[in-house]
Amino acid sequence: NAGVTQTPKFRVLKTGQSMTLLCAQDMNHEYMYWYRQDPGMGLRLIHYSVGEGTTAKGEVPDGYNVSRLKKQNFLLGLESAAPSQTSVYFCASSSWDTQYFGPGTRLTVL
Amino acid sequence: AQSVSQHNHHVILSEAASLELGCNYSYGGTVNLFWYVQYPGQHLQLLLKYFSGDPLVKGIKGFEAEFIKSKFSFNLRKPSVQWSDTAEYFCAVNAGGGSQGNLIFGKGTKLSVKP
Numbered sequence: 739n740a741g742v743t744q745t746p747k748f749r750v751l752k753t754g755q756s757m758t759l760l761c762a763q764d765m766n767h768e769y770m771y772w773y774r775q776d777p778g779m780g781l782r783l784i785h786y787s788v789g790e791g792t793t794a795k796g797e798v799p800d801g802y803n804v805s806r807l808k809k810q811n812f813l814l815g816l817e818s819a820a821p822s823q824t825s826v827y828f829c830a831s832s833s834w835d836t837q838y839f840g841p842g843t844r845l846t847v848l
Numbered sequence: 849a850q851s852v853s854q855h856n857h858h859v860i861l862s863e864a865a866s867l868e869l870g871c872n873y874s875y876g877g878t879v880n881l882f883w884y885v886q887y888p889g890q891h892l893q894l895l896l897k898y899f900s901g902d903p904l905v906k907g908i909k910g911f912e913a914e915f916i917k918s919k920f921s922f923n924l925r926k927p928s929v930q931w932s933d934t935a936e937y938f939c940a941v942n943a944g945g946g947s948q949g950n951l952i953f954g955k956g957t958k959l960s961v962k963p
Contacts, residue, residue: 771951778857778955778956779955780852780938780953780954780955780956781892781938781953782953783951828891828892830892835880835897835899836882836894836897837894837951838894839884839891839892839893840891841890841891842891
């Protein structure tokens with residue numbers, strides 16, 4: 739039982755490049771989330787999903803897209819990376835009450 | 849909009865000192881309350897949570913928190929900290945119950961424990 743896993747762990751992009759972050763959970767949770775963590779800002783919700791095939795915007799959705807084609811996977815895409823998207827990205831999943839977090843992806847955009 | 853305030857940005861304590869980290873939220877209805885901990889270089893882990901019932905909640909590693917509805921507060925406490933408690937602590941609130949994307953985090957409090 740791996741819980742929530744994220745790939746990759748680290749990535750460096752140039753401005754304008756695109757990439758996809760993958761989140762996978764093996765707990766059969768319905769809900770999945772993408773957060774970004776910036777120093778002094780706590781965690782801010784980017785997008786979330788309440789079930790397979792559904793997505794919704796969180797607090798800071800601009801510049802990101804997501805997809806939930808399979809229940810266990812939640813993908814976060816950056817179509818044209820910007821330096822302001824340099825951050826640590828955390829994925830989480832939950833059944834209904836408690837969110838469980840992945841190990842994070844550290845993304846640097848030059 | 850709902851918000852969560854953590855009063856202290858950085859707290860420095862010596863081992864065996866008592867700890868209290870403040871957390872206040874702004875929402876007048878039903879809330880679920882959480883404290884998460886993030887050890888250096890690691891992901892967030894749940895320390896404790898409050899949904900209903902006894903307002904004094906006990907979590908892992910000797911932590912506890914008290915929900916005071918009249919003060920909109922959910923402060924985290926530990927009677928005697930250890931060096932291994934060095935971490936960042938986040939208070940989070942879910943307004944209206946459940947966890948459907950509306951978990952609001954505070955900005956975090958860094959705790960440094962001197963051996």
